[in-house]
Amino acid sequence: MGPKSDPETAALRKELEELYKNLQELQQKCADTNLTSACETVEDLPKVKLITRKMMKGHLNKVNSVHYSGDSRHCVTGSLDGKLIIWDTYTGNKVQIIPLRSAWVMSVAFAPSGNFVACGGMDNMCTVYDLNNRDASGVAKMARELAGYDGFLSSCRFLDDKTIITGSGDMKICQWDLETGRKISDFIAHNGDVVSISLAPDGNTFVTGSVDKTCRFWDIRDSKPKQTFFGHTADVNSVCFHPSGHAFATGSEDKSARMFDLRADQQIAQYKPPANSGFTSCALSLSGRILFCGSDDNNIHMWDTLKTNHNGVLSGHDNRVTSISVATNGIALASCSWDQNVRVWG
Structure with a gap:
């Protein structure tokens, strides 16, 4: 039965x-107030005008994930063509191409130091490459293969060069010691696939989004969530910590983006697109004033986070925008799409 x-x-x-x-x-x-009411006296944000600074071509299939290095210059992308590409976003040139054992990559991560990249997907594995250690053909050597998942790898983020956190389709979060290749922690985190992870500025806490429609706030030193946030009515596809460390933004299949406050323990704002489409990814500007969301309608939507006003659209991709990443210095935004291209906006 x-x-x-x-x-x-x-x-x-x-x-x-x-x-x-x-x-x-x-x-x-x-809830005695919400963000919009509290910010009534704040001046409206001028229209944000970003253009494509670099159009980076090289992948031969859908590009599923992009992530900036800590140097704000290099980014890594993962595609269903079975390749990771390290890009120099200043010149638009490829720095390294790393062939993968499995083409079904869903997530990529750049270590803040720029020394390592990680990826994973339908191979139920997280693979880490050392960019400073290359083989005879000049390809970055594999540093670790982290196996032991009962589902696809949906997300990964480096805490530092020695530690990585992963989320997967088996509802788990795992923390790994990259020097030994052993799990530091391994626990059921959600009642459905873990889809997205975002690290807090403090380096000790993070937030996760899941297909169980909730987001959870964690401390890496504890196996139980500190807080659980409700509100979305469909999969939470993306989470992004606010630079203040006090809140986080979300993008969901339910065609809305939202802001949740850790101190209020609940949702404080909701952002709706002019088009009837779901969100695949979200990112916040360096100040936290602008929310960017990649969408099924091939565009990146922008909002003033305080006033919840829709602030404009970044158009140019010819297919679903799958992932976006803001440079650490806040000067540029990278996006990738099923149209096989990677764009840098600024």
Whole structure:
């Protein structure tokens, strides 16, 4: 008998939904204001005008993920053509091309130091490459293969050169010691696939988004979530920490982006696009004043986070925008798409 027709499972599911509803009602009672009301006297943000500074061609299939290095100059992209490409975003040139054992890459990460990149996807594995250690043909050598997942690797982020955090389709978050290749921690984090991870500025905390429609706030020293955030009505595809460390933004399949505040323990703003499309990815400007969201409608939408006004659209991609990344210095935004291209905006 399947779980949907199991009366006990159905009853428990109903009870859980009631608990969620009660929690949301209690939260709303504590909400004496929202971000828009609190920022009524703040001046509107002028229209943000960004153009494509570099159009980087080289991938031969859909590009699923992009992430900047800590130097704000280099970025890594992963594509279904089975390649990672390290780009110099100043010149638009390829610095390195790394052939992968599996073409089904879903996530990439650049270590802040610029020494390592990681990737993973439908191979149920996280693979780390050492960019400073190349083989005879000049290709970066594999430093680690982190196996032991019961689902696809959806997200990965380096804490430093020795530690990486991963999220996967088996609902788990894992923390790995890259020097030994061993798991430091391994625990069920959500009631569905973990889809996205964003590190807080403090280096000790992070937030995750999941297909279970929730986001959770974690401390790397603890295996239990510190906070759980409700509100989205479909998969949370992307999370991004606010530079202040007090809030985070989300992009969801439910055609909305939102801002959640850790101190208020709930949603404080919602951002809707003019088009009826879901969001694949989100990123915040260095100040946190501008929210960028990559969309199914081939565009990147922008909002003033304080006033929740839609601030414009970055157009140019010819297919779904799959991933966006803001440079550490805040000067540029990189985006990749199923149109096989990578763009740098500034």
